[in-house]
Amino acid sequence: MVSWLGHIRRISLTPGANQALLRKRGFPERDLHAKTSLEMAGGSFIEGFGVAAQSSTAAEATVTLARIDGIRRGFAFEGAAMAMAIRDALPLGHRRHVSDLLEAADDHIYMIHVGVGWSFARLPRPLRRAAAAGLTDPTLTWLAxxxxxxxxxxxxxxxxxxxxxxxxxxxxxxxxxxxxxxxxxxxxxxxxxxxxxxxxxxxxxxxxxxxxxxxxxxxxxxxxxxxxxxxxxxxxxxxxxxxxxxxxxxxxxxxxxxxxxxxxxxxxxxxxxxxxxxxxxxxxxxxxxxxxxxxxxxxxxxxxxxxxxxxxxxxxxxxxxxxxxxxxxxxxxxxxxxxxxxxxxxxxxxxxx
Known part of the structure; x- marks a missing residue:
């Protein structure tokens, strides 16, 4: 059951679904297959972000994300990582969300690192190190x-x-x-x-x-x-x-x-x-x-x-x-x-x- 705080986080933090539309971004829609593939990626990212924003723990988010179709799941974990990184940077709550997500979903380690990097673009500079603190693999850190x-x-x-x-x-x-x-x-x-x-x-x-x-x-x-x-x-x-x-x-x-x-x-x-x-x-x-x-x-x-x-x-x-x-x-x-x-x-x- 989603808590009231989780509901507020999802509403206040999650990007609008239209942000993933090619037309919204001004990108070409060459054919239906290309359009569907690319918009599915963006939509899945936003879906994963919302799941992570509202979940009480990374483990809880991982259970929900694991139910997403395989073709979309990696993008969803990428979005979830962005949300968890933002939560780590905020003054409320603990700062282990990213490290907990990596522990719960190690199979998605690459997309999690990439997703954390998205948070850098949305956070003030002083908060970026806190968002990245959960990334401890020195080789993969550059994926952020x-x-x-x-x-x-x-x-x-x-x-x-x-x-x-x-x-x-x-x-x-x-x-x-x-x-x-x-x-x-x-x-x-x-x-x-x-x-x-x-x-x-x-x-x-x-x-x-x-x-x-x-x-x-x-x-x-x-x-x-x-x-x-x-x-x-x-x-x-x-x-x-x-x-x-x-x-x-x-x-x-x-x-x-x-x-x-x-x-x-x-x-x-x-x-x-x-x-x-x-x-x-x-x-x-x-x-x-x-x-x-x-x-x-x-x-x-x-x-x-x-x-x-x-x-x-x-x-x-x-x-x-x-x-x-x-x-x-x-x-x-x-x-x-x-x-x-x-x-x-x-x-x-x-x-x-």
């Missing part, structure tokens, strides 16, 4: 800034997409390697571009091409993640997207691998997930997820480099060099090589943005 970047591009599209704005003083949930923040944010912006483009790969590529070239790799990584996780485009268009990514094809594949692992870990992989992963990477979901888990480092730093970026580089290198294309994926593994001499062959972090 991915969430922040998505929010900014989704809700402030003119500024962050059309004018390619870069935050001069972005929120950073860790004291380790703050110089990496613009890269993590750009990965979130790239993810949002899939929505801004209405799940149209060609339109998304054109949006990326308008950014400074030094930002393209992170943007393509985010695009690959969203195209795989949210869906909305047919396989032949995703295969063309992989070709159009050119020298950043490995980054696009890395984002797709991340999406495969996020859905596989949560046991919510969908037919469109399998289709997208194979179109973009030539791998099955299980193979892509295995690359992600086997490549992941621990800690904040690996040989002086940001562990999260080392993880991404390892995935790109594995994708570019491993002879593990799925049987029947449509092309031999050699076709998966990025079409450039710039191979992702080191664990090093890119030059600063």
């Amino acid at each position: 800034l991915d969430g922040y970047g998505f929010h900014q591009a989704f809700f402030h599209t003119d500024k962050y997409v059309k004018r390619q704005y870069i935050d001069p003083d972005p929120p950073v949930p860790t004291n380790h390697h703050p110089e990496y923040a613009p890269h993590a944010i750009d990965q979130g912006i790239g993810r949002a571009l899939w929505f801004v483009a209405g799940a149209d790969p060609n339109r998304a590529v054109r949006l990326i091409e308008a950014f400074a070239p030094r930002r393209h790799e992170d943007l393509f990584a985010g695009l690959g993640l969203a195209a795989t996780y949210a869906g909305g485009a047919p396989p032949e268009e995703l295969a063309e997207l992989a070709e159009r990514a050119g020298r950043h094809r490995a980054a696009l594949a890395q984002g797709s691998v991340f999406a495969a692992e996020a859905r596989a870990r949560a046991h919510i992989a969908q037919p469109h997930t399998e289709t997208a992963v194979r179109a973009i990477t030539g791998l099955r979901v299980t193979e892509a997820a295995a690359i992600a888990t086997q490549s992941r480092p621990s800690g904040h730093t690996v040989d002086g480099q940001v562990a999260f970026e080392v993880w991404r580089r390892r995935i790109m290198r594995r994708w570019a060099t491993d002879d593990t294309a799925a049987d029947g994926a449509g092309a031999p593994s050699t076709s998966r090589q990025p079409s450039t001499s710039r191979q992702p062959d080191t664990d090093g972090v890119k030059d600063g943005s």
